[in-house]
Amino acid sequence: MKKDYLKKLAALSVAAAMVFSMAACGNTGTGNNAGNASESSSAAAENTSKKDNKKLTKITFCLDGTPNTNHTGLYVAQQLGYYEQEGLDVQIVQPPEDGAALMCSAGQAQFAIAAQDTMAASLDSDAPLNITAVAAVLQHNTSGIMSRKGDGIDTPAGMTGKTYSTWESPIELATLETVVNEDGGDFSKVKLIPNDITDEPAALAAHQTDAIWVFYGWGGINAKQENTDCDFFFFKDINPVFDYYTPVIIANNTFLQEHPDIAKKFLEATQKGYEYAIQNPVDAANMLLAGDNTGSLKGSEELVQASQQYISDQYIADAAKWGFIDADRWNAFYSWLAENNLTSTDLTGKGFTNDYLGN
Incomplete structure (x- = not known):
């Protein structure tokens, strides 16, 4: 997922x-x-x-x-x-x-x-x-950052100096920069590597990376199922602007x-x-x-x-x-x-409706 x-x-x-x-x-x-x-x-x-x-x-x-x-x-x-x-x-x-x-x-x-x-x-x-x-x-947005337990990445600032596996999306990186810097960290010191991970808990356990963006309902639960101790923070808990709708x-x-x-x-x-x-x-x-x-x-x-x-x-x-x-x-x-200049126009008010929902 x-x-x-x-x-x-x-x-x-x-x-x-x-x-x-x-x-x-x-x-x-x-x-x-x-x-x-x-x-x-x-x-x-x-x-x-x-x-x-x-x-x-x-x-x-x-x-x-x-x-x-x-x-x-x-x-x-x-x-x-x-x-x-x-x-x-x-x-x-x-x-x-x-x-x-x-x-x-x-x-x-x-x-x-x-x-x-x-x-x-x-x-x-x-x-x-x-x-x-x-x-x-x-x-609510159930996505966030998962990392090895005890590595100090239980908050965004902890990503400073650590390795993050990225999909190199402008929105993804702008989101991370915002939460890391707002938490007192320095996003410029986060090492970015390409994300080719298929099993997040195994990748963390093998130290292939330090931090991964996952959806808790799948990635976070999977870590528990594999008995891999992980830290996790939700983006929505850091800044309410990231409590957007997905999916x-x-x-x-x-x-x-x-x-x-x-x-x-x-x-x-x-x-x-x-x-x-x-x-x-x-x-x-x-x-x-x-x-x-x-x-x-x-x-x-x-x-x-x-x-x-x-x-x-x-x-x-x-x-x-x-x-x-x-x-x-x-x-x-x-x-x-x-x-944040991530869109060329302001999309406020566009793209959604509740008109077709029942009671």
């Missing part, structure tokens, strides 16, 4: 270049990409299949990587028939090489998984991607405009899936394992169960309901990006 997500952080500039390339290849006016999105999303909404003598609207949902506990509610909704009850036939697919956001923007998927930080490059363009965040999967469910804008009722039905069924996972983490984890057709979770059953126990409490946390996006928190992060 962490690896799939943070690879996208390193691809921010690449994603931006792809957006401009797509715009250059498109037509004038609304653009070739938007036109294709309209045709594809409309066709998907109108394409129905018969199941038990009932017509079901086909929906394609693109993950951001291999299945993990961020996605559990989707598999629960699929396996318990919540989508079918809403008249939907939902297919969960893997992302293409160029990512879930581009697939969703092009209308090849009506919904997908993304994150607020990686969406920035998609929105910061004269031809922004045709996507909007419609639900928060987790209410989120995004939708194709044209699909939302043309089929708002179907979008609401999809999110209502998805909400039920995540609410079930909150109340029944063991059963929900088993449904995730059963629904994984990639084979990536085979042999990781104990990690999945442990991760689910933690992350089920994060789906709603202190929010009034699953999926709700707080405008103040969303806007605070995008304002920070603009203030």
Whole structure:
């Protein structure tokens, strides 16, 4: 989960270049990409299949990587028939090489998984991607820095003079510079090395690196499962501006405009899936394992169960309901990006809506 997500952080500039390339290849006016999105999303909404003598609207949902506990509610909704009850036939697919956001923007998927930080490059363009965040999967940013226990990196300042494995993303490095310097450290003295780590606890134990950016619900739990003593701090605890939304469910804008009722039905069924996972983490984890057709979770059953126990409490946390996006928190992060010249425009107020969520 962490690896799939943070690879996208390193691809921010690449994603931006792809957006401009797509715009250059498109037509004038609304653009070739938007036109294709309209045709594809409309066709998907109108394409129905018969199941038990009932017509079901086909929906394609693109993950951001291999299945993990961020996605559990989707598999629960699929396996318990919540989508079918809403008249939907939902297919969960893997992302293409160029990512879930581009697939969703092009209308090849009506919904997908993304994150607020990686969406920035998609929105910061004269031809922004045709996507909007419609639900928060987790209410708070559960990512932070994991290090060996006792190395003094239990706070950001402790990274001074230590080695950090980086994806060389502008947002990643600006975030680290901010938290390290605000904590009294010196980010210029942090040694940066390329991140090619696949097993974070093992890499720390072998002294391949001193500090790694991970999501606690997977990387942190994995360290406990491997009995590796680690220190960890959350970015959101250092500066509230970093309590942004990751991950989120995004939708194709044209699909939302043309089929708002179907979008609401999809999110209502998805909400039920995540609410079930909150109340029944063991059963929900088993449904995730059963629904994984990639084979990536085979042999990781104990990690999945442990991760689910933690992350089920994060789906709603202190929010009034699953999926709700707080405008103040969303806007605070995008304002920070603009203030630090990480976007060419101020994206405050852009890229999200709560209009399709149920009660």
